[in-house]
Amino acid sequence: MxxxxxxxxRYLTANKGQTSLLITGVAVGVFVFVFMSSLxxxxxxxxxxxxxxDISHVTIEAPSRExxxxxxxxxxxxxxxxxxxxxxRELLRTADAFLPVIEASPDVKAVSPxxxxxxxxxxxxxxxxxxVTGVDPDKVSAIADLGKxxxxxxxxxxxxxxxxxxxxxxxxxxxxxxxxxxxxDRGIDRPFLVGGLFEIxxxxxxxxxxxxxxxxxxxxxxVEQGLSRIEVKLNDLYQADAVAKRLAAETGLKxxxxxxxxxxxxxxxxxxxSSGNLIKSFALITIVxxxxxxxxxxxxxxxxxxxxxxxxxxxxxxxxxVFIVQGALIGVFGGLIGTALGFAALSxxxxxxxAGPGAFPxxxxxxxxxxxxxxTAVAATLxxxxxxxxxxxxxxxxxxxx
Amino acid sequence: xxxxxxxEVKDLVKTFEDGGVETRVLxxxxxTLRPGELCALVGPxxxxxSTLLTILGTLARATSGSYTMLGEDxxxxxxxxxxxxxxxxxxxxxxxxxxxxxxxxxxNVMFPAxxxxxxxxxxxxDRARELLVRxxxxxxxxxxxxQLSGGQKQRVAxxxxxxxxxxxVLADEPTGSLxxxxxxxxxxxxxxxxxxxxxxxxxxxxDDKVAAVCPRQIRVSNGLIVED
Ligand SMILES: Nc1ncnc2c1ncn2[C@@H]1O[C@H](COP(=O)(O)OP(=O)(O)OP(=O)(O)O)[C@@H](O)[C@H]1O
Ligand SMILES: [Mg+2]
Numbered sequence: 211m212x213x214x215x216x217x218x219x220r221y222l223t224a225n226k227g228q229t230s231l232l233i234t235g236v237a238v239g240v241f242v243f244v245f246m247s248s249l250x251x252x253x254x255x256x257x258x259x260x261x262x263x264d265i266s267h268v269t270i271e272a273p274s275r276e277x278x279x280x281x282x283x284x285x286x287x288x289x290x291x292x293x294x295x296x297x298x299r300e301l302l303r304t305a306d307a308f309l310p311v312i313e314a315s316p317d318v319k320a321v322s323p324x325x326x327x328x329x330x331x332x333x334x335x336x337x338x339x340x341x342v343t344g345v346d347p348d349k350v351s352a353i354a355d356l357g358k359x360x361x362x363x364x365x366x367x368x369x370x371x372x373x374x375x376x377x378x379x380x381x382x383x384x385x386x387x388x389x390x391x392x393x394x395d396r397g398i399d400r401p402f403l404v405g406g407l408f409e410i411x412x413x414x415x416x417x418x419x420x421x422x423x424x425x426x427x428x429x430x431x432x433v434e435q436g437l438s439r440i441e442v443k444l445n446d447l448y449q450a451d452a453v454a455k456r457l458a459a460e461t462g463l464k465x466x467x468x469x470x471x472x473x474x475x476x477x478x479x480x481x482x483x484s485s486g487n488l489i490k491s492f493a494l495i496t497i498v499x500x501x502x503x504x505x506x507x508x509x510x511x512x513x514x515x516x517x518x519x520x521x522x523x524x525x526x527x528x529x530x531x532v533f534i535v536q537g538a539l540i541g542v543f544g545g546l547i548g549t550a551l552g553f554a555a556l557s558x559x560x561x562x563x564x565a566g567p568g569a570f571p572x573x574x575x576x577x578x579x580x581x582x583x584x585x586t587a588v589a590a591t592l593x594x595x596x597x598x599x600x601x602x603x604x605x606x607x608x609x610x611x612x
Numbered sequence: 613x614x615x616x617x618x619x620e621v622k623d624l625v626k627t628f629e630d631g632g633v634e635t636r637v638l639x640x641x642x643x644t645l646r647p648g649e650l651c652a653l654v655g656p657x658x659x660x661x662s663t664l665l666t667i668l669g670t671l672a673r674a675t676s677g678s679y680t681m682l683g684e685d686x687x688x689x690x691x692x693x694x695x696x697x698x699x700x701x702x703x704x705x706x707x708x709x710x711x712x713x714x715x716x717x718x719x720n721v722m723f724p725a726x727x728x729x730x731x732x733x734x735x736x737x738d739r740a741r742e743l744l745v746r747x748x749x750x751x752x753x754x755x756x757x758x759q760l761s762g763g764q765k766q767r768v769a770x771x772x773x774x775x776x777x778x779x780x781v782l783a784d785e786p787t788g789s790l791x792x793x794x795x796x797x798x799x800x801x802x803x804x805x806x807x808x809x810x811x812x813x814x815x816x817x818x819d820d821k822v823a824a825v826c827p828r829q830i831r832v833s834n835g836l837i838v839e840d
Contacts, residue, residue, distance in 0.1 A: 212731055523695055
């Protein structure tokens with residue numbers, strides 16, 4: 211064992227009570243760091259899962275027409291602007307060509323081609339406005355997991371069944387097995403059998419949405435071919451911006467990531483993360499102050515011994531290293547104990563994406579253990595530099611004159 | 613004993629400055645030591661004995677003058693070079709604060725060798741054990757410094773001073789904090805060891821008995837050597 215290490219170890223073990231107290235202090239700081247990381251990370255997972263888990267990550271639609279300049283002879287131009295219609299939607303006429311490309315993309319988890327429109331669900335005297343989504347019967351659960359959130363009935367979509375939210379069903383006073391009429395904004399009116407009721411937890415879906423078979427939607431909205439939009443779910447929802455950009459470039463269509471309509475959520479998450487970082491910084495600062503003050507005290511107490519060591523031929527470098535190594539050892543042990551305690555304390559909590567409502571949203575996977583350990587070891591080592599340098603400045607002659 | 617001096621100081625001056633007040637503690641000391649000499653450094657309190665020893669031990673620098681030992685100019689050498697020099701060539705025995713309290717007697721004795729080698733070697737361990745036997749502490753090898761009596765501590769300090777086979781041992785009142793009997797034992801030990809090895813000793817003391825043991829006596833008064 212290098213002699214510096216031996217001397218540093220001996221000094222740490224010479225006063226076991228004080229050293230354990232110091233290491234405990236460091237470990238508590240590390241624990242706070244790990245806990246905050248896992249809480250802020252878990253909260254983000256929880257909120258994003260709740261908000262974005264059941265919506266499209268990237269939505270592909272026909273590009274809206276840009277204003278176009280048409281030369282009309284001479285140096286005059288005509289500016290062509292299309293007024294988007296509220297009743298006729300732009301259709302993806304060549305969507306079929308793009309579907310395999312999008313589906314084959316490695317980031318893509320599921321793809322749902324849809325025909326959508328507005329209409330009313332009518333039951334006796336009661337009418338409720340809904341947005342109607344026509345989906346492929348195999349892909350009912352591709353975007354919002356209707357299968358998992360079904361409270362009654364089944365998700366099988368024949369050409370004359372409809373799935374609605376439980377809240378909407380309660381408003382209408384219908385349940386599974388009963389018949390409602392669906393009137394589209396194109397004036398087409400058809401009876402549907404209520405096949406299933408879902409409860410997703412999003413108001414827009416639970417009380418104002420209806421899902422029907424894609425072919426039924428084609429009839430309702432007079433769309434014989436083409437699609438209104440393609441909804442895409444990704445493996446990693448944080449890749450949405452990049453994937454949207456890529457899909458837009460590849461297909462020439464308009465691809466909108468979920469982040470575009472959830473800026474507030476993202477702002478909130480960012481604010482949360484920065485307040486978490488503030489708390490983590492304070493934990494690190496506490497570690498630095500604790501280690502620095504303990505080592506300052508120790509170098510002060512050991513001045514006579516440092517003088518003896520210097521007289522015996524210890525270089526300034528050796529003395530400096532003895533105290534820096536002590537700081538580093540305290541950081542390493544405190545870091546190990548703190549991260550281990552953090553992991554042990556966080557492990558019993560269920561992961562935020564599977565946790566029920568009201569659960570404590572910590573995520574044991576997001577404890578940033580390696581970062582906490584490395585930062586602590588580095589912080590404790592840096593904290594020991596000033597006390598170490600002051601130790602190295604003890605004059606060797608001080609032993610004789612005391 | 614040969615005639616080549618072990619070390620030589622000329623016109624050594626040391627002044628302390630404290631809040632604008634300058635104190636001249638050494639006022640031009642001239643001194644030559646030959647290998648294997650046993651010298652006593654005597655003189656009234658405040659005459660500058662300890663100050664001279666710190667400078668000879670390269671623990672502090674003189675204000676002016678010259679100091680050479682073993683052919684090296686120790687006035688201009690850098691701190692790192694001085695540290696290495698005293699580790700190899702100078703041993704110390706102080707009055708107080710001699711041992712490192714968190715280390716055993718054996719570890720204290722080995723310390724200078726471990727500093728030199730970067731680790732505790734088996735050879736150093738053997739020599740340290742041998743030295744502790746020589747100072748009569750074979751029973752106390754693994755005792756912590758804090759578990760030893762004053763006299764035992766000084767004997768460990770003597771063993772440690774000899775660890776790296778230095779040419780010069782500087783002792784500042786080595787028996788100053790001991791009772792008569794332990795002082796006598798420590799003194800006999802120094803006389804015995806110095807007779808056996810070619811090591812020079814410079815021992816500052818107030819004790820006539822200590823001085824009497826030394827063939828050469830150097831008297832300091834008011835920052836000057838007045839009798840040699
Ligand atoms: N750091 C210092 N600053 C100012 N003056 C000092 C300092 N160190 C020593 N002196 C002065 O130098 C003079 C000599 O001190 P020194 O310790 O060398 O005497 P000494 O001969 O060893 O005395 P004693 O026999 O009492 O140990 C004293 O007057 C002391 O006050
Ligand atoms: Mg003195």
